[in-house]
Amino acid sequence: RKVIFSAIQPSGTITLGNYLGALKNWIELQDEYECIYALADLHTITVRQEPAKFRRNTLEAYALLLACGIDPQESPFFIQSQVPEHAQLAWVLNCYTQFGELQRMTQFKDKSQKHPDNINAGLFTYPSLMAADILLYQADLVPVGVDQKQHIELTRNIADRFNGLYGQTFKLPEGYIPETGAKIMSLQDPARKMSKSDENVNSSIAVLDRPEDIMRKFKRAVTDSEACVRRAPGKDGVNNLMGIYSCVTGRTDEEIEAEFAGKGYGDFKTTVGEAVAEHLRPIREKFDDYMKNKDYLEQCYAEGARKAEVIARKTLRKVMKKVGFLQ
Ligand code: TYM
Incomplete structure (x- = not known):
């Protein structure tokens, strides 16, 4: 069976863009493939976080993804910082990634423009950590939105370079990008993508928004x-x-087009808003249930980390040996 890996940052509000571009596919792929999913909390500290809020966001993101339909029995679902092999492989891969390659990443360019006072080294080497995430599990497919495509291409290049030097070590992964939904745009400025960090609350829909807020934003x-x-x-x-x-x-x-022929935008927006609110309603309800059961959540992510680490350790060992670290 093919292996699927993907991750999302627990950096606050998870949006309809995250859901339609990536999460919805994560859920659907579980029936057919061997799936492994993570919260990429190491990536999140490339932007300054308030500790208590960061901790809460991470737990909420975990509950929300379960509510979306990740089945932790079927698909190991863990928190990146709890599997130390990610940081370890990332260091090794850093040494096989060129400065120029990282400099060309559009996300790095965007983020360093947005946070000019904190262009830290982690922000720069973010893609080699992401490469480590994917390559540790020998993933075939990586379900993501369009904005992560460049990072997956870099992952392939790093893997291919390492394989060329040391012999077959890593599977070369491919992006799995949906035909519709790969780039959901802001509701207020449809030339820009819908983003968690947008200051204008009307521009993005959170998966956990209340129906009346969803309706107001679509209207x-x-x-x-x-x-x-x-x-x-x-x-x-x-x-x-x-x-x-x-x-x-x-x-x-x-x-x-046929459904709305002869109708105005008012009808259209109301219908879209209702359909989205209806689609998200059960997720919000399940989220509330999961948040009432913190012990269960804790048990789930601990178990996820254990399962993931068994796989990750195998790949890391192989890499360390090939590079020539004394065993
Ligand atoms: P993140 O947390 O920014 O986003 C999670 C997923 O949501 C997708 N996405 C969108 N899709 C459609 N329309 C939008 N407006 C939209 N906004 C976000 C993203 O493409 C992504 O799939 N670096 C990654 C997290 C990560 C990762 C990985 C992903 C870390 N390691 C390994 C895959 C494999 C990120 O910051 O995604």
């Missing part, structure tokens, strides 16, 4: 002046809403 979503629901270049707002609607209902563009 205020920026569209255009044509008043016709159809997919076309330049209609970024409408295209985005059609994509979201398609993801939660499974309908095609043609079906959506």
